[in-house]
Amino acid sequence: MKLLVRIVLFFSIFSIFSNLAAAHDITVLTTIWAPYAYEENGKLTGLSTEIVTAVLDRAGLSAKFYLYPWKRAIVTAADQKDVLIYPLMRIKERENNFIWVAPVFNAEISLYKLKKRTDITITSLDDARKYTIGVLRGAAMHQHLLSHGFVDNQQLRIFGSNRKSVELLFKERIDLIADNPMVVSYEAQKVGFSMTETQKVLHLFENEAYMAFGKGSSEKYVERLKKALEHLRSEGTIETICEKYR
Template identity: 30%
Template sequence: MKVIVSILFAMWSTSVFAGKLTELKFITESYPPYNYQENGKLMGMSVDILEAATKAAGDPVMRKDVKVQPWARGYAAALSGPKVALFATTRTAERESKFKWVGPISDTKVVIFSAKDVTVNGAEDLKNYRIGAVRDDIGEQLLKQLGVKASSIKLQPKADLLVKQLGAGRIDMLAYEENVASYLMRSANIDKSKFKVVYVLSESQLYYSLSSDTPDDYVSMLQGGIDSITSSGVLAEIKSKY
């Protein structure tokens, strides 16, 4: 009898005290086609995946409840917490211990775009150019790891500003995610044929990064949702739209 009571109490305790995903503060940025706003509505692959995964986990998070902020502000919030989920975040060795990770969402490639007549033979050549990057973005972090001086890295809070600067010749290069940079060039009516990828900074994957204080129950619940839509084919279906 005591054993049965103990089991029932344990089950009751788990259901009462288990975390709810809706208690997390979800933050994203303008990072099309993964996450962006269109006519005031939050759109994108990672947003669709979040809705589907949290629904599968039994605790739906609605896109209207996700806050859109400049990357640096959202990144700082995810570092400090409490209970912050930031997306979409490139998972790297340097960031590994700073967050708890759920995913992956998608493959990603961070590259350097430059004018077509520019040739880069190695990382050392990058030090001769003005390279635009988003503050606290993976592009800035990777450039610094390569030894590019801070004075050569031209920072902005948003990538669309950098794309316009590249098109106007105010910076020589742009360090950013390849698909997103291409999307932003098209949106800004910049002739992408005038530019090319001259260097690949990293190839990795995008994840939901949760602040380190986030209880493991929340992490497991969200990962369970991702695993569920992966096995059911829903994740692949969402990706095919983009």
């Protein structure tokens, strides 16, 4: 199966998806969240991308992948049939908007600061209210902090990419970032720094990141993907993919 990958800037969601329907079984949406999903040499790759691609192959489904800003991807997938999104954390704010196919991996989200920032002291979430926190727009960590009374453009600094928030952390333009340790490590290297220069100051939550469809999607696709993932897990294929990123 040939999986085509393109980065799409679009004005009409409906016209794009209607044109795709005849050529592919499903449309797949993701965002840059390296090392889980990212573009390298013009190709979409990453831990979760490799898993989802393997699952689609095993299920015998043709698909077209798109990179969207994460908030747009979530809204689009929730509104369209047979549009798969990953890696989507299963949180209560999203629970009723999606068909949760299967978890792809488990992700920890924590607050990080620079080690040299000895002026920042955090022992509870309330302590974090005194500081600026970089988050990915629409992501689970963004929703989590909003649900605990943090406010956009006050404590929260909203970014369209994790790399930007990590970069500004190292430039001391923001005090903290809320993210996954693998993401922080990867993006720190990309902007010329090291994860060893950061310090985890507070664990926020741990959650499973899923493949999910919008409501009204074909049940046959859901079942085929579930069975394909089960087979790949039992064969050890999923563990082999995960080992590449450890």
